[in-house]
Amino acid sequence: MFDVVVVGGGPAGSYTAYQLAKSGLTVLVLEDHKTIGKPRFCTGVIGKEAFNRFDLPKESIQKEIKEAKFYSPLGSILKISRDKTEAYVVDRTIFDQGIAHKAMDEGASYLLSTRCYDIDIRDDHVRVRIETRGGKFVFKAHVCVLAAGINYRFHEKLGIGKPVNFLDCAQTELPARDFFGMEIYLGTEIAPESFAWAVPVSSDSVRVGVSTTKNNSLYFLKKLLQKDFIRTRIDKIDKRDIQIKRKIIPYGIVNKSYGNRLIVVGDSAAQTKPTTGGGIFNGLICSSIATETIISAFEKGGFGHKNLKSYESLWKRQIGHDMRMGLYARKIFKQFADSHIESLLRLCNINEMHSIIKKFADFDKHSCFLVEFMKQPIFWKYLLFKAPGLKL
């Protein structure tokens, strides 16, 4: 019998496994793919703070980001630049494998090509049923950590909250030049109710993607790749060599992320930023809280609701406010026409607003900046006059 079985070897699952194994618990990680970190589909932008706060694999860093430019569909540009590095672009395969290796070095066991198909919570243990190389087996543990990303097949049975909001994303990586910082493209014809991006990976390649609340990111990405501001900087390649991948990002605050002998982390609990959809930093924060909760449950000798409940209150206390503010910002932004986006970017370029952005904009915590922005009378004047009729 293991102390903990972790379902899913992504960053949230492996970081939880790493910390639990480090504390001396016996940990088994189940991952359905045959290689950790493959296939991976992510832009890989992670704030510098994540690397300061957590023990992350620095060898995965491909590029440092100091600048972000936001483009309105009607011509305005908002540039935010810093002297120091704000974020890193990482290779997700190396990143995920680096965390998994740290977990293995601490003694965690990994079973790859192993799909968990059932989680059965009993009074005195958890039974995790798996399928691997044609065989079916059962593992027993005191606690199960569900870190299966966007696989929500166990949630209903386990009485866990499922996310209700999703961003549909499509992304490709292409040989390119003259992309220096992050570029964010806004507009109802570019990325309905969300945004598109170009993120340099090196001096000669870029990740270009689109997220939208509609179910057609692929269509919008293909259109984006034809736009002059992208097309002219992409090296000529055969259309057939362009590999576009598609995936959803969950967002919103789920109702319940724990149960008897069960804790849910990462995308499985929709612990992403509603503004950008980034989920790695929040997943790491929550995996640390999950670890503390599980270690404390082992000390108390009980793994029921009562001892695991603090997980949910603690993570919601740490990132819940930011998530709520992000959801509110998204609710307003969803109603914006292109003319509103243009006025907003013009407003952001006014000196007093630009200095607020420079002072308070933080790669990971968006609520400070949003609150400061909302404190400005000029912001509300703008909303009332330039975008009347918005549901606030």
Ligand SMILES: Cc1cc2nc3c(=O)[nH]c(=O)nc-3n(C[C@H](O)[C@H](O)[C@H](O)COP(=O)(O)OP(=O)(O)OC[C@H]3O[C@@H](n4cnc5c(N)ncnc54)[C@H](O)[C@@H]3O)c2cc1C
């Ligand atoms: C296009 C796109 C761009 C993104 N860009 C960024 C970004 O720049 N920055 C950022 O912070 N976030 C970004 N994200 C979000 C980020 O990728 C996720 O938040 C993050 O991967 C979540 O980590 P996780 O460990 O919770 O889940 P995952 O990384 O999805 O890992 C879950 C693992 O569990 C495995 N699994 C699932 N079911 C089972 C099962 N039954 N049995 C065994 N194994 C199972 C899966 O195969 C997978 O390996 C992006 C997402 C998308 C779609």
